[in-house]
Amino acid sequence: MEELAKKLLKELKKNLEKIRVQAIGSAKIQKSHTKKQEAEKQGQTAIESAKTALSSSSQTLEGAVKGQFGKKVTETLRSNNKL
Numbered sequence: 001m002e003e004l005a006k007k008l009l010k011e012l013k014k015n016l017e018k019i020r021v022q023a024i025g026s027a028k029i030q031k032s033h034t035k036k037q038e039a040e041k042q043g044q045t046a047i048e049s050a051k052t053a054l055s056s057s058s059q060t061l062e063g064a065v066k067g068q069f070g071k072k073v074t075e076t077l078r079s080n081n082k083l
Contacts, residue, residue, distance in 0.1 A: 054080065 054077060065073060 057077070064070075
């Protein structure tokens with residue numbers, strides 16, 4: 001009888017440890033997912049900021065550089081801005 005109780009207690013402890021590990025794993029997965037979403041959002045913000053800066057530079061350069069070279073530079077900047 002005592003041996004059966006020890007066996008059940010050991011099994012209970014083992015199952016409890018499994019549940020604890022699963023809970024920790026779930027929390028880590030959720031945290032990782034949240035960080036990934038934040039990184040993607042920050043990346044999109046940085047991309048939009050770079051596009052705005054590139055567009056502004058393109059417009060400034062278009063006004064400053066005249067002739068065929070100016071047109072070519074402006075076209076290149078605009079095509080890069082669309083990417």
